[in-house]
Amino acid sequence: MVTAAPARRFPKILRVARARPRLLFSVALGVAVGVLLPGHWWAATRGLIGWNVGCWTYLIAAAVMIVRSEHKDIHRRAALQDDGRNVVLILTALAAACSYGAIFAHLLAIKGAPIDAKTLHIALAISTIVGSWLLVHLAFALHYAHEFYRTAREEGPGKWSGGIQFPGEDRPDYPDFLYFSYVIGVACATADVNITGRPLRRLATAHCILAFFYNNAVLAMTINIGAGFVGG
16 A cells, blocks of 8 residues: 655645646646737637647656656655545546637637638647647546555565556556556557456546547547638
8 A cells, every 4th residue: 555645734725736746837837828828819719829838738747757757656646646636637637628619619710711820720729639638548547547556555576456457567657557548548448458446447437438528529620620621
């Protein structure tokens, strides 16, 4: 079991933010960019640019963290990010869903715009779709990893049991959980990974359902973007 715990001398909301410096910085940067953009720009455009800045900043920061992390780092973050872990996951998924709604508003606003301007706006929409999709499944991957090690039991030297079994791997790392999460994101299935814990099984079920609706939303928006570009 993971026994470390974050300091309790701070209010819970501060502990949640303090335990996630990359997320906090990315959100602050995205909000700042969105606010500082020219006021005469469409609100949807400013919002999407801010979202993209924050989203891609976090994706890059998380990728660097994943590459540099060892098992002890996952253990530490699992304990440190115990507070608010479910709320953060839900808010991330909702924020990504809202970004898709902003894309529809954005595409409606640029109807009739010159082709050069429309190309830039469509590129922004595509960047939002890709970034939001990557972000949602990254958030689930990190959540799976931290839930695994938060409740894990050591059953032998280097062998851990935490509700998910990876073939040939008794001590999974972040890339293993990325594989698990993105397979669900693409196929709405768990491939060759076994889920042995009820809480993670329920989470994976919710993830599969969410992935189904997200993928259909992506398909609908892709068709909308193509039709808008061809239709002028």
